[in-house]
Amino acid sequence: MISHSAAIGFGGEVSLVEAQFAKALSPGDTIAIVAPAGPLDRERIERATERLESMGFKVQAGPGLYRANDYLAGSDEQRSNELMAAFADAEVDGIFPGTGGYGTTRILDRLDYDVIRRNPKVFIGFSDITALHITIFQRTGLVTFHSPNPQWGLGSPEDLAPIAGKFFWRAILASKYKNAAGPAQAGYAIRVSPVDVDVPQPTTLSAGAARGRLIGGNLSLVHALMGTPYEIETEGRILFLEDVGEAPYRVDRMLQTLKSAGKLQKPAGVVLGAFTRREEEDTEGEVVTIDEVLSGFFADAPYPVLAGFPVGHQRNNVTLPVGAQAELDASGKTLRLLENPVVVPRTQ
Structure with missing residues (x-):
C-alpha cells in the first residue's frame, strides 16, 4: 500500500x-x-x-x-x-x-x-x-x-x-x-482520441488548466449528501458530475444548491459528463436543454470547465479514480492522471 x-x-x-x-x-x-x-x-x-x-x-x-x-x-x-x-x-x-x-x-x-x-x-x-x-x-x-x-x-x-x-x-x-524499458511511468492521459469514432469530442466551456484530486460522480447523489456528515468537499479538487433521467430545471436546481453551499466557488476545475435522458421521458415541452443549462451555469466560471466528457450513464463510460491526483486541460480537452491509482506489484 x-x-x-x-x-x-x-x-x-x-x-x-x-x-x-x-x-x-x-x-x-x-x-x-x-x-x-x-x-x-x-x-x-x-x-x-x-x-x-x-x-x-x-x-x-x-x-x-x-x-x-x-x-x-x-x-x-x-x-x-x-x-x-x-x-x-x-x-x-x-x-x-x-x-x-x-x-x-x-x-x-x-x-x-x-x-x-x-x-x-x-x-x-x-x-x-x-x-x-x-x-x-x-x-x-x-x-x-x-x-x-x-x-x-x-x-x-x-x-x-x-x-x-x-x-x-x-x-x-x-x-x-508494465514497461519493458523500466518502471512504469506514473499516471496516464484520459482523452477522446481520433480512433474513438463513436465518441463525441468534449466541449470547452471555460479554458485553462488546473491540478487537483478527482472527486464527484452522479449529481443527484452529490446533491443528496448535502447537509449530511458525508457531503462532498470540492475546494482545490477537480469536480466531475454526470446524471440520468433529470429534466433541465432539476439539473439547474441541484447545481444551484451546490453553488449556494459554496461547492462551486473554489474547485480547481470541473468536468461535466453525460446528462442522459431515459427513452420514456417526455422532453417535447421543455424550453431549454440540459446542455444550455450547463453552458449558462458555467459560462463565467473562473476555473477550467470541460463538458461532454465520456463518463456517466452511457456505454462510453470511462473510469475515473476518485481521489487520484489529476490535471484537467480544458483547452486541450484532456484529463491526465498524475499518479497511478493502484499499487503495482514489484514483479510488474
Missing part, C-alpha cells in the same frame, strides 16, 4: 488524511460481487462473472446476491454487513458492486471506515455508488473507481464499449502498468 497526504473533507471540515491506493488486480485475484444498493439482474451478473473468470479472476458471490426487497437488494443491515464482510475478507482483492439504483445513502452510517482503511481494495461502480466513492475517500483516503459495473457494462450483451473497456482495465489491471 502506497499513501500520499491529501486534504480530506468531513462534513465541510477539511483535515489531513493519507490518500492510499489498493493493489492492482492480476489474474488469480478474487473479486467479490456485492449488492449494496438495488437488486441485481441475474442474467447480466452471470454474464459478467463468466467474462471475469475467462480473464483468470476468481469471482465470489454471496448467498444473498439476488435478494430483492422492493427497490433494495435486502435490508440495510444485510447490505452493509455484506459490503463490510468483503472489505474484511483477506482473500478478496477487488469489490465490484453489481449495480447502483438506490440504497447506498441508507448504509453510510453503518459502515466501519477503520476496517475499510486497513483493508484497501479495488472498489468500482457508478450512479448510486457515488455516495460510497465520496464517503470512502473522504473518510479513509482510499482511491476508488467511478466506472462501469457488472450489470451495466461487464454484463451487458455487447460487453464494455471500446473506450470504456480501455480505461477500465487501464486503471485497475497490474499488466497495464
Whole structure:
C-alpha cells in the first residue's frame, strides 16, 4: 500500500488524511460481487462473472446476491454487513458492486471506515455508488473507481464499449502498468482520441488548466449528501458530475444548491459528463436543454470547465479514480492522471 497526504473533507471540515491506493488486480485475484444498493439482474451478473473468470479472476458471490426487497437488494443491515464482510475478507482483492439504483445513502452510517482503511481494495461502480466513492475517500483516503459495473457494462450483451473497456482495465489491471524499458511511468492521459469514432469530442466551456484530486460522480447523489456528515468537499479538487433521467430545471436546481453551499466557488476545475435522458421521458415541452443549462451555469466560471466528457450513464463510460491526483486541460480537452491509482506489484 502506497499513501500520499491529501486534504480530506468531513462534513465541510477539511483535515489531513493519507490518500492510499489498493493493489492492482492480476489474474488469480478474487473479486467479490456485492449488492449494496438495488437488486441485481441475474442474467447480466452471470454474464459478467463468466467474462471475469475467462480473464483468470476468481469471482465470489454471496448467498444473498439476488435478494430483492422492493427497490433494495435486502435490508440495510444485510447490505452493509455484506459490503463490510468483503472489505474484511483477506482473500478478496477487488469489490465490484453489481449495480447502483438506490440504497447506498441508507448504509453510510453503518459502515466501519477503520476496517475499510486497513483493508484497501479495488472498489468500482457508478450512479448510486457515488455516495460510497465520496464517503470512502473522504473518510479513509482510499482511491476508488467511478466506472462501469457488472450489470451495466461487464454484463451487458455487447460487453464494455471500446473506450470504456480501455480505461477500465487501464486503471485497475497490474499488466497495464508494465514497461519493458523500466518502471512504469506514473499516471496516464484520459482523452477522446481520433480512433474513438463513436465518441463525441468534449466541449470547452471555460479554458485553462488546473491540478487537483478527482472527486464527484452522479449529481443527484452529490446533491443528496448535502447537509449530511458525508457531503462532498470540492475546494482545490477537480469536480466531475454526470446524471440520468433529470429534466433541465432539476439539473439547474441541484447545481444551484451546490453553488449556494459554496461547492462551486473554489474547485480547481470541473468536468461535466453525460446528462442522459431515459427513452420514456417526455422532453417535447421543455424550453431549454440540459446542455444550455450547463453552458449558462458555467459560462463565467473562473476555473477550467470541460463538458461532454465520456463518463456517466452511457456505454462510453470511462473510469475515473476518485481521489487520484489529476490535471484537467480544458483547452486541450484532456484529463491526465498524475499518479497511478493502484499499487503495482514489484514483479510488474
